[in-house]
Amino acid sequence: MDILNRVRQYREEEDSLKWEGTFAEYLEIVRERPEVAQTAHSRVYNMIKSAGLAERDGKKMYHFFGKEIFGLETALERLVEEYFHPAARRLDVRKRILLLMGPVSGGKSTIVTLLKRGLEQYSRTEEGAVYAIKGCPMHEDPLHLIPHNLREEFFKEYGIRIEGSLSPLNTMRLQQEYGGRIEDVMVERIFFSEDKRVGIGTFTPSDPKSQDIADLTGSIDFSTIAEYGSESDPRAYRFDGELNKANRGMMEFQEMLKLDEKFLWHLLSLTQEGNFKAGRFALISADELIVAHTNETEYRTFISNKKNEALHSRIIVMPIPYNLKVSEEERIYEKMIRESDMSHVHIAPHALRAAAIFSVLTRLEIPKKQGIDLVKKMRLYDGESVEGFNSVDVEELKKEYPNEGMNGIDPRYIINRISSAIIRKEVPSINALDVLRSLKDGLDQHASISEEDREKYMNYIAIARREYDEIAKNEVQKAFVYSYEESAKTLMNNYLDNVEAFCNKNKLRDPITGEEMNPDEKLMRSIEEQIGVSENAKRAFREEILIRLSAFARKGKRFDYNSHERLREAIQKKLFADLKDVVKITTSSKTPDESQLKKINEVVARLIDEHGYDSNSANELLRYVGSLLNR
Ligand SMILES: Nc1ncnc2c1ncn2[C@@H]1O[C@H](COP(=O)(O)OP(=O)(O)OP(=O)(O)O)[C@@H](O)[C@H]1O
Ligand SMILES: [Mg+2]
Numbered sequence: 001m002d003i004l005n006r007v008r009q010y011r012e013e014e015d016s017l018k019w020e021g022t023f024a025e026y027l028e029i030v031r032e033r034p035e036v037a038q039t040a041h042s043r044v045y046n047m048i049k050s051a052g053l054a055e056r057d058g059k060k061m062y063h064f065f066g067k068e069i070f071g072l073e074t075a076l077e078r079l080v081e082e083y084f085h086p087a088a089r090r091l092d093v094r095k096r097i098l099l100l101m102g103p104v105s106g107g108k109s110t111i112v113t114l115l116k117r118g119l120e121q122y123s124r125t126e127e128g129a130v131y132a133i134k135g136c137p138m139h140e141d142p143l144h145l146i147p148h149n150l151r152e153e154f155f156k157e158y159g160i161r162i163e164g165s166l167s168p169l170n171t172m173r174l175q176q177e178y179g180g181r182i183e184d185v186m187v188e189r190i191f192f193s194e195d196k197r198v199g200i201g202t203f204t205p206s207d208p209k210s211q212d213i214a215d216l217t218g219s220i221d222f223s224t225i226a227e228y229g230s231e232s233d234p235r236a237y238r239f240d241g242e243l244n245k246a247n248r249g250m251m252e253f254q255e256m257l258k259l260d261e262k263f264l265w266h267l268l269s270l271t272q273e274g275n276f277k278a279g280r281f282a283l284i285s286a287d288e289l290i291v292a293h294t295n296e297t298e299y300r301t302f303i304s305n306k307k308n309e310a311l312h313s314r315i316i317v318m319p320i321p322y323n324l325k326v327s328e329e330e331r332i333y334e335k336m337i338r339e340s341d342m343s344h345v346h347i348a349p350h351a352l353r354a355a356a357i358f359s360v361l362t363r364l365e366i367p368k369k370q371g372i373d374l375v376k377k378m379r380l381y382d383g384e385s386v387e388g389f390n391s392v393d394v395e396e397l398k399k400e401y402p403n404e405g406m407n408g409i410d411p412r413y414i415i416n417r418i419s420s421a422i423i424r425k426e427v428p429s430i431n432a433l434d435v436l437r438s439l440k441d442g443l444d445q446h447a448s449i450s451e452e453d454r455e456k457y458m459n460y461i462a463i464a465r466r467e468y469d470e471i472a473k474n475e476v477q478k479a480f481v482y483s484y485e486e487s488a489k490t491l492m493n494n495y496l497d498n499v500e501a502f503c504n505k506n507k508l509r510d511p512i513t514g515e516e517m518n519p520d521e522k523l524m525r526s527i528e529e530q531i532g533v534s535e536n537a538k539r540a541f542r543e544e545i546l547i548r549l550s551a552f553a554r555k556g557k558r559f560d561y562n563s564h565e566r567l568r569e570a571i572q573k574k575l576f577a578d579l580k581d582v583v584k585i586t587t588s589s590k591t592p593d594e595s596q597l598k599k600i601n602e603v604v605a606r607l608i609d610e611h612g613y614d615s616n617s618a619n620e621l622l623r624y625v626g627s628l629l630n631r
Contacts, residue, residue: 071323
């Protein structure tokens with residue numbers, strides 16, 4: 001079995017990463033690769049950096065986040081530059097709790113999860129390797145073994161600053177197991193793993209009355225007190241609180257602001273002093289990144305409470321707003337659908353875009369700048385060009401509302417509406433109209449939307465609809481013109497023959513009957529009218545074409561479909577006008593004739609092969625565009 005081979009291979013890889021040796025041997029590693037002794041914050045920063053970055057328009061885009069988080073480059077750049085980077089350099093921000101603040105389902109948990117999964121991976125790499133005192137439940141930093149008095153000397157020799165004191169448990173073990181011989185203490189390489197509770201922890205508050213501080217700091221193990229004789233014997237203590245387990249790595253604090261104060265104080269002392277108090281021992285040193293997340297309302301309530309002032313100053317708040325770019329929003333939905341149970345459903349092209357236009361509009365603030373409306377702003381934010389505006393204007397627009405993106409419709413809501421649209425359809429295929437309809441229905445049911453917002457949002461749905469109508473018409477036109485490349489050529493040759501006969505006052509010969517005929521004035525006009533050539537200007541236009549034609553002939557070049565810009569446009573429009581009729585007919589008549597049916601089928605095939613529709617959504621699109629054209 002192949003998979004069994006892979007399993008064995010995997011186990012071998014795991015084994016090859018393992019390392020165990022004495023403290024003396026560990027020091028050799030430290031001398032060669034001092035990064036193994038870096039702080040938790042520094043490891044996180046280096047992990048982010050090591051994934052690389054790209055710069056676009058002077059903005060840094062960290063690849064570490066790039067695969068999962070879309071459109072939040074500015075917020076993430078700030079997070080890295082204002083928190084992780086200085087924290088890695090042991091500056092003071094490290095001593096604050098990192099609080100990600102943003103609207104619901106704006107990606108806060110996703111960012112934290114990325115950091116956790118990232119650290120698990122990173123600790124298996126050479127650069128991210130972590131070592132700990134063997135057998136220590138808190139995977140204590142081996143360098144804590146170096147007595148305080150010698151640390152200055154250690155710094156001179158190794159260039160590494162050691163923070164924190166040896167824990168009560170390891171102090172005791174050093175005496176009892178190693179007879180005080182630091183150099184003999186066993187050290188091992190550890191691998192972060194949330195499942196195994198190594199270096200990664202999560203804390204979720206439960207009922208404040210019943211929640212025990214032990215969940216954070218560990219607790220006395222009463223069953224062993226008798227054996228060790230005293231509660232203050234560190235062996236009688238279980239260092240299995242979340243803060244213990246997350247030592248050396250990171251800990252996520254969910255709903256931190258809902259937490260009872262007594263819990264928060266533990267955190268504060270940990271972040272501020274690098275230690276916390278457990279049981280009846282001296283302080284326990286720990287080194288970990290603490291990340292919490294919250295929404296704006298909760299945060300405002302928290303800081304408006306005087307009692308929380310001291311806490312407030314020890315928290316660093318990083319805003320995580322909603323993404324404000326339509327195309328990035330589409331990517332968010334694509335990802336969420338891929339990860340959901342809807343991944344088998346056909347989502348017609350532009351369905352997600354229509355939803356994204358709507359949700360981004362709900363998040364944008366009305367621009368104050370002259371001559372720009374919300375839709376133009378939306379386009380500019382998405383990097384589209386809008387006549388009369390440039391990138392400087394975009395920056396100015398952003399400065400108008402520095403806190404933009406903290407409100408509006410969230411991605412999860414959109415996904416929920418998409419999934420209820422799917423349930424309503426018989427076939428597993430939905431299009432933009434289904435999605436917009438479902439969003440509209442959803443607004444009626446959405447309890448937390450004010451009457452005022454509802455009206456605004458209805459209008460945004462209408463805007464999204466109009467945007468979609470344009471896209472839909474264009475797409476059908478393109479598909480049509482393309483699959484009629486041959487017809488376009490024939491039509492053009494036909495036109496040219498007639499023009500030639502007209503200008504030279506000749507007759508044409510019917511290719512089949514051989515009969516002589518006058519130039520077909522009706523055909524020529526039906527094409528020329530498409531680009532606004534008037535009755536009076538038709539002769540000049542035809543003569544110009546003829547001159548061009550003979551100029552081509554003189555140079556031995558073939559005059560073809562692409563040789564004359566305006567003529568090509570006229571032909572395409574003529575064809576599309578013909579299509580209008582075809583589409584109109586097929587939507588109104590239940591029995592299109594054979595040639596109409598053939599045309600429709602060609603366009604449908606084109607939409608499926610080249611534009612990503614399935615046959616259901618392609619037919620829906622044609623019917624819809626047909627009805628638009630009938631208006
Ligand atoms: N900017 C974004 N890029 C990629 N995915 C995003 C983004 N914003 C939201 N999502 C997706 O939306 C969903 C919700 O995000 P997440 O749970 O991280 O939000 P949150 O801020 O923690 O929300 P809550 O406040 O409800 O806990 C996830 O599937 C996430 O992948
Ligand atoms: Mg969350």
